[in-house]
Amino acid sequence: MASNVSLKGKEKAGKGSKSSEERSAKCVKEWSTWAMKKAKVITHYGFIPLIVIIGMNSEPKPQLYQLLSPV
Amino acid sequence: MGSSVSHAAAPPPPPTAVGLAVALPPKQDEKAEPKNVDWLNLPCPVPFEEIQREALMSLKPELFEGLKFDFTKGLNQRFSLSHSIFMGSMEVPSQSSDTFKVPTAHYEFGANFLDPKLMLVGRVLTDGRLNARVKCDLTDNLTLKINAQLTNEPHFSQGMFNFDYKGTDYRTQFQIGNNAFYGANYIQSISPHLSLGTEIFWLGHQRKSGIGFAARYNTDKIVVTGQVASTGIVALSYVQKVSEKVSLASDFMYNHLTQDATSSFGYDYILRQCRLRGKLDSNGVVAAFLEERLNMGVNFILSAEVDHRKKDYKFGFGLTVGE
Numbered sequence: 547m548a549s550n551v552s553l554k555g556k557e558k559a560g561k562g563s564k565s566s567e568e569r570s571a572k573c574v575k576e577w578s579t580w581a582m583k584k585a586k587v588i589t590h591y592g593f594i595p596l597i598v599i600i601g602m603n604s605e606p607k608p609q610l611y612q613l614l615s616p617v
Numbered sequence: 618m619g620s621s622v623s624h625a626a627a628p629p630p631p632p633t634a635v636g637l638a639v640a641l642p643p644k645q646d647e648k649a650e651p652k653n654v655d656w657l658n659l660p661c662p663v664p665f666e667e668i669q670r671e672a673l674m675s676l677k678p679e680l681f682e683g684l685k686f687d688f689t690k691g692l693n694q695r696f697s698l699s700h701s702i703f704m705g706s707m708e709v710p711s712q713s714s715d716t717f718k719v720p721t722a723h724y725e726f727g728a729n730f731l732d733p734k735l736m737l738v739g740r741v742l743t744d745g746r747l748n749a750r751v752k753c754d755l756t757d758n759l760t761l762k763i764n765a766q767l768t769n770e771p772h773f774s775q776g777m778f779n780f781d782y783k784g785t786d787y788r789t790q791f792q793i794g795n796n797a798f799y800g801a802n803y804i805q806s807i808s809p810h811l812s813l814g815t816e817i818f819w820l821g822h823q824r825k826s827g828i829g830f831a832a833r834y835n836t837d838k839i840v841v842t843g844q845v846a847s848t849g850i851v852a853l854s855y856v857q858k859v860s861e862k863v864s865l866a867s868d869f870m871y872n873h874l875t876q877d878a879t880s881s882f883g884y885d886y887i888l889r890q891c892r893l894r895g896k897l898d899s900n901g902v903v904a905a906f907l908e909e910r911l912n913m914g915v916n917f918i919l920s921a922e923v924d925h926r927k928k929d930y931k932f933g934f935g936l937t938v939g940e
Contacts, residue, residue: 586774590767593749594739597728601696604730608692616690 654809659786662812665802666790668833671840672854675866675885678894678906680922682706682718682931689939697939699727699740705933745769758783797821810836816846849873862887901926914939 602608663670683705691697703725706718727740736752751763760783765776777794792800798821804814811834819826829846840856849872856866864887869880883896891909898904904922911917920933 586767589749589765590745590747590769593747594726594728594741597730597737597739598698600737601693601728601730604693604695604732606693608696612692613698616688 659806659809661783661786662788662804662806662814663833664781664788664790665804665814665816665831668804668814668831668844669842669852669854671856671864672842672866672868675856675864675894676854676868676881676883676896678904678920680904680906680920680931681933681935682920682922683933685918685933685935687935687937687939689937691939695731697729697731699725699729699939701725701727706931792818804831810834900924908937 598613602610602613681703683703685705686702687699688701689697689699701724702722704722705720707721709717709719711717723743725740725742727738729739730737734754736750738748738750740748745768747765747767749763749765749767751761753761755761760781762779762781763776764779765774767774767776775795777792777798780791782789786806787804789803790801792798794800798818800816800818802814802816804812806812811832814831814833815829816831817826817828827847829844829848831842831844833840833842835841838858840854842852842854844850844852851871851873852869854866854868856864858864864885865883866885867880867882869878871878879899881896881898881902883894886893891907893905893907895905896903902922902924905920907919909917909919916937918933918935918937920931920935922929922931924930
């Protein structure tokens, strides 16, 4: 029984080492897809506010009411 | 060699030998051209995607149908906000020959930040679509451009990254887009008037690739361009600047795969108070676009496109306020 257990353990270790590269490649792909999705959402909601913030902090600084008034 | 022998022999050297002896040493690096062309200092060519820009500016104005109102408010020299209203019909591209028009109305809010080194332009519509453009000068010669259209619907968003490098007499660009699109192009000045370019692209998901060649010859008065691509498209254009205010353009496009040829002829009048562009097409389309300056910063726009073959008549009017 001990030898069976050790054999099973060796087989599992063998299979694990063969597919560890595939698994890590899959992980990288999943994480990069997740990162691209998050980046897309962040860009979608944050791009225009980013431009407004950069613009309001550029010289000469415009006033806050100028953002909303049509004059 | 001849002149030194003639000096030793004391008789006066023939005038041609003296001329050559004086002229040869300083011009050893350059070819002796009659017009004194400096082949080592050719001008930088236009970017590859702008190779037909004069023809496109004259022949393809932004025609629209309906009402268009644009208001641009500058808060700063570099920062401005824009509000835009459009009410009219937009064409939906369809496979059949019938034009499919959808009445739409939308409000678009935009913010622009224009710095010499960094340009950020963003436009967002009422249905949630975002149009973003970023142009950043990383160094003197290297520029990064990002173009993105993001939508709320999944899988409809598009983005493109461009890296441009500008050399002394060449330009090169590398593009990465979504759907695994990779492209590169290169354009080089061959003479002060002629530049040749080539482009190559690869679409990952559809495993398609293509290569194209382009040439542009321009002087002060004319611009002639030609483009050939492995997708079976041949495009030629010719623009003649008749005077300061008038230029005429003509354009020919042939698609080998669909055996489709189109040619158009147009004019562009740039006058003091207005700019009038008109075009006539071989598909039976007559179009005109007028921008009239009513006052400082107020422009009145009229657009007309009459397609006799498809019996499609589009007229639009609008007002643009702000710089």
